[in-house]
Amino acid sequence: xxxxxYLVLSALLFSIGAGGVLIRRSPxxxxxxxELMLNAGNLALVAFAxxxxxxxxxxxxxxxxxxxxxxxxxxxxxxxxxxxRRLPLNVDEMRNLRG
Amino acid sequence: xxxxxxxxxxxxxxxxxxxxxxLRNPFYSVLALVVHLVALAGLFLLLYAQFVAAAQVxxxxxxxxxxxxFVAAYVGAVEEPIWEPIxxxxxxxxxxxxxxxxxxxxxxxxTGLSALDSEGPTVPLGFGSPAAIGTLxxxxxxxxFEAASMLLLVAAVGAVVLAGRRVPSAGARGEAPGQAIGPAxxxxxxxGGSGVxxxxxxxGVP
Numbered sequence: 001x002x003x004x005x006y007l008v009l010s011a012l013l014f015s016i017g018a019g020g021v022l023i024r025r026s027p028x029x030x031x032x033x034x035e036l037m038l039n040a041g042n043l044a045l046v047a048f049a050x051x052x053x054x055x056x057x058x059x060x061x062x063x064x065x066x067x068x069x070x071x072x073x074x075x076x077x078x079x080x081x082x083x084x085r086r087l088p089l090n091v092d093e094m095r096n097l098r099g
Numbered sequence: 100x101x102x103x104x105x106x107x108x109x110x111x112x113x114x115x116x117x118x119x120x121x122l123r124n125p126f127y128s129v130l131a132l133v134v135h136l137v138a139l140a141g142l143f144l145l146l147y148a149q150f151v152a153a154a155q156v157x158x159x160x161x162x163x164x165x166x167x168x169f170v171a172a173y174v175g176a177v178e179e180p181i182w183e184p185i186x187x188x189x190x191x192x193x194x195x196x197x198x199x200x201x202x203x204x205x206x207x208x209x210t211g212l213s214a215l216d217s218e219g220p221t222v223p224l225g226f227g228s229p230a231a232i233g234t235l236x237x238x239x240x241x242x243x244f245e246a247a248s249m250l251l252l253v254a255a256v257g258a259v260v261l262a263g264r265r266v267p268s269a270g271a272r273g274e275a276p277g278q279a280i281g282p283a284x285x286x287x288x289x290x291g292g293s294g295v296x297x298x299x300x301x302x303g304v305p
Contacts, residue, residue: 019196
């Protein structure tokens with residue numbers, strides 16, 4: 001398979017994730033869609049690593065996984081804190097910081 | 100054979116991604132993401148990234164998804180309101196996503212990188228194996244490796260601080276009506292009753 005196929009698939013998955021971030025309101029599902037986008041980036045990195053015959057892209061993908069795990073941990077901690085304080089789990093109603 | 104594997108993985112990944120966005124229940128969205136991640140791990144195997152594929156299954160589909168499932172079960176299903184802050188958001192968002200896809204596809208297909216139309220160079224044996232990745236991580240990317248471990252440590256501490264703070268929430272939410280009424284009512288008639296009420300309230304707090 002050509003590497004182009006993987007890159008187009010990565011672009012499609014990234015677009016689906018971006019559309020999900022725009023459509024959904026629940027912060028939990030928005031985090032899931034962010035995971036989709038990060039994984040699309042991972043697929044592109046690994047595809048480019050295959051394209052260049054170089055393993056550095058795979059290291060990048062692993063580091064992206066670490067960063068995604070950190071983001072999940074902090075984001076889910078925020079969601080649990082919001083739930084405990086009986087705040088609405090809806091990104092449109094959490095607008096106290098809006099200018 | 101490679102084509103069949105690629106299209107099977109691609110269909111699984113796309114179906115999982117669409118499921119994450121389209122399913123109403125967050126719990127089902129998490130399960131769809133598991134399907135997506137496992138399909139992506141298969142695609143990584145096709146690209147000779149064995150260690151990344153294994154880490155994807157173990158770390159992502161295993162550990163991170165358990166965290167998501169736990170929080171989805173803890174929070175429960177959240178109904179999304181019909182009310183829209185931006186008019187036409189549900190129509191505009193897919194259009195913008197489609198425009199993004201078209202733009203990215205033009206960038207990929209019209210690129211000057213010549214090697215993209217091939218399968219890539221023939222790779223040596225052990226390309227992407229745990230040994231090769233480990234050697235790279237501990238020699239060339241040692242600083243990156245340590246920075247990643249530091250980041251994980253900070254994130255773990257941050258999660259404990261964010262989710263483990265229960266004193267203000269428990270005091271402000273659950274006990275607020277009882278404390279507002281309790282000391283005010285018995286303290287006026289007789290002091291003995293207030294002590295009992297306070298003891299009762301103090302017993303209820305933890």
